[in-house]
Amino acid sequence: MSGRPQLVALPGYADRRDDVQFCGHCGRAAAIDIAAPASRVCGRCEMGLLIGAPSELAPAPSDPFLLVDSTLSVCGLSALAEELLGVVETKAVNRHINELLVPADAEASGPGDLVNLLVHAARGDGEVHDVVLRPTDEYGIRYWARIGPCGPPRAALMVLGDGSTIRKPSL
Amino acid sequence: MRTLKTSEAAAVLNVSPNTLRAWERRFGYPKPQRTAGKHRLYTHGEVAALRDALQEGLSISSAISRARESLSADTSVLVGALQSFELDRADAAMEAALALRSVERSVEEVLLPSVNELGERHGFDSAPWAFAARWAADWLQRAQRLAPPPMRPAAVLIGDATRDDLDPDALALRALQLFSVRSGARVLVLPVTGVAGLVDVLRAFEPQVVVVAGAEAPDDQVARWAYRVRSTAGALQMTLFRRGRVERGRTAGRQLAESPGEAHRQILDLLDGRARDAPVRAHDEPTLMPRRRRANA
Numbered sequence: 243m244s245g246r247p248q249l250v251a252l253p254g255y256a257d258r259r260d261d262v263q264f265c266g267h268c269g270r271a272a273a274i275d276i277a278a279p280a281s282r283v284c285g286r287c288e289m290g291l292l293i294g295a296p297s298e299l300a301p302a303p304s305d306p307f308l309l310v311d312s313t314l315s316v317c318g319l320s321a322l323a324e325e326l327l328g329v330v331e332t333k334a335v336n337r338h339i340n341e342l343l344v345p346a347d348a349e350a351s352g353p354g355d356l357v358n359l360l361v362h363a364a365r366g367d368g369e370v371h372d373v374v375l376r377p378t379d380e381y382g383i384r385y386w387a388r389i390g391p392c393g394p395p396r397a398a399l400m401v402l403g404d405g406s407t408i409r410k411p412s413l
Numbered sequence: 414m415r416t417l418k419t420s421e422a423a424a425v426l427n428v429s430p431n432t433l434r435a436w437e438r439r440f441g442y443p444k445p446q447r448t449a450g451k452h453r454l455y456t457h458g459e460v461a462a463l464r465d466a467l468q469e470g471l472s473i474s475s476a477i478s479r480a481r482e483s484l485s486a487d488t489s490v491l492v493g494a495l496q497s498f499e500l501d502r503a504d505a506a507m508e509a510a511l512a513l514r515s516v517e518r519s520v521e522e523v524l525l526p527s528v529n530e531l532g533e534r535h536g537f538d539s540a541p542w543a544f545a546a547r548w549a550a551d552w553l554q555r556a557q558r559l560a561p562p563p564m565r566p567a568a569v570l571i572g573d574a575t576r577d578d579l580d581p582d583a584l585a586l587r588a589l590q591l592f593s594v595r596s597g598a599r600v601l602v603l604p605v606t607g608v609a610g611l612v613d614v615l616r617a618f619e620p621q622v623v624v625v626a627g628a629e630a631p632d633d634q635v636a637r638w639a640y641r642v643r644s645t646a647g648a649l650q651m652t653l654f655r656r657g658r659v660e661r662g663r664t665a666g667r668q669l670a671e672s673p674g675e676a677h678r679q680i681l682d683l684l685d686g687r688a689r690d691a692p693v694r695a696h697d698e699p700t701l702m703p704r705r706r707r708a709n710a
Contacts, residue, residue: 318472
């Protein structure tokens with residue numbers, strides 16, 4: 243084998259058949275029997291696009307979640323995340339994720355670690371990581387979150403939970 | 414400009430008409446115009462921009478944000494053209510805007526914000542502002558010449574209370590005039606400074622709605638003009654456009670919205686007699702107090 247660098251084709255999100263499809267707004271699983279699935283618009287709530295994510299990452303309908311792109315801008319917010327974070331999606335979109343959430347333990351792990359996780363996930367890194375976060379400028383509140391890739395288009399999915407389904411945090 | 418009915422726009426986006434209306438309520442986009450029968454009419458450019466953005470979007474919000482960005486490019490092109498004093502490029506920017514929007518929306522979303530941005534940037538007493546304002550006034554006049562002849566039996570008299578052509582409110586007045594002319598009404602603009610011979614003009618024109626526009630002319634001058642109008646033409650609907658701050662207890666007329674498009678819709682409602690019995694809200698209270706001028710005016 244030569245030592246020359248090689249280009250390796252990575253699977254895109256369109257190729258991942260085992261992903262779970264869910265609505266980016268209501269979080270419910272895609273329903274092919276409901277109108278307009280071809281447009282990627284959720285046929286149930288009509289307010290979100292259908293997104294795919296690995297089954298161990300995909301949110302349950304009761305999980306708040308955020309979608310973040312590789313520039314770390316918020317691209318979407320579920321209805322439950324709007325309630326949890328007290329911000330409507332239209333105001334949150336295009337804001338940097340650090341304006342909403344930061345790592346809960348800033349001494350043990352800097353914001354750079356969260357940034358790395360999100361960037362890798364947004365680039366299609368298949369692993370799911372668990373982290374502990376807090377709202378920016380607020381102390382005493384913690385959210386357990388799992389972060390991994392989703393799409394199309396490629397992005398990072400950050401599912402917030404109560405910690406019961408979270409493994410040992412990475413941060 | 415190509416327009417689409419709700420069902421057609423929904424088909425382009427591959428969603429149901431209900432979804433489209435739900436997006437309009439939540440996101441304010443796509444923003445349809447209304448036909449005379451109050452049916453929605455979507456501009457093809459907006460719908461196409463949203464369709465493209467949805468294909469690459471992660472959420473409806475981000476797709477709409479991207480679609481809006483692609484449409485707002487016209488504003489930055491126009492600002493750039495006026496900033497570098499290139500009239501041809503400015504005209505071309507408006508042509509491009511008209512390909513995606515109606516005349517009314519092109520004026521409200523591209524022309525007025527662009528010219529205003531230059532005023533904010535350089536000052537409303539600067540040469541770049543004067544250049545941009547004169548070009549904009551000329552463009553509005555050209556657009557008015559292309560408007561269809563009056564179709565409605567409606568006549569609107571606008572009392573011009575602005576300082577001069579370089580008054581920022583003068584452009585809004587010209588926009589309001591254009592919108593009214595394009596809706597088929599007869600429109601006459603007279604300065605509030607001139608009352609001599611007003612009676613003859615009013616008898617010939619027979620207005621149904623009177624608009625006092627601008628905040629520069631003093632109250633007593635406007636009051637004299639309004640009194641002469643009412644004593645000649647009878648108890649007309651007297652409205653105020655960009656006249657100024659609300660002051661209770663002074664009876665002069667109904668305050669119209671600041672936006673020329675919204676003010677135009679209110680005038681149409683008045684002409685149709687629908688708003689006659691509407692309750693007067695706090696900001697509808699009459700006023701003749703001049704608005705505080707912009708700091709750098």
